[in-house]
Amino acid sequence: MAPINLSxxxxxxxxxxxxxxxxSSVADTQKSFxxxxxxxxxxxxxxxxxxxxxTNKLAKGEDVDLSQVMITSQKASITLQATMEIRxxxxxxxxxxxxxxx
Numbered sequence: 001m002a003p004i005n006l007s008x009x010x011x012x013x014x015x016x017x018x019x020x021x022x023x024s025s026v027a028d029t030q031k032s033f034x035x036x037x038x039x040x041x042x043x044x045x046x047x048x049x050x051x052x053x054x055t056n057k058l059a060k061g062e063d064v065d066l067s068q069v070m071i072t073s074q075k076a077s078i079t080l081q082a083t084m085e086i087r088x089x090x091x092x093x094x095x096x097x098x099x100x101x102x
Contacts, residue, residue: 040083041083043079044076044079044080044083047072047075047076047079047080048076048079048080050072050076051069051072051073051075051076051077054068054069054072054073055069055073057069
């Protein structure tokens, strides 16, 4: 096994105060996760609203392409199903962590 050159490791990973880095990275992670979650839910909502608009236009007899209505409806359905699966996995993970003994 070849010896490790510590000078190259210290250059690649400079030593910093880990407590301040950990606190700031946790805050950044929470902000980024919260913003990601909010944006994702907004995207699902927009897909559902677009599907509703086209479906209502079709039901009223307005001039809309049936294939476009079906595609939009399927996209909304798939995004909602994916969101529900992600939610289920997050709840499962939370429940598993609660079962862990300390």
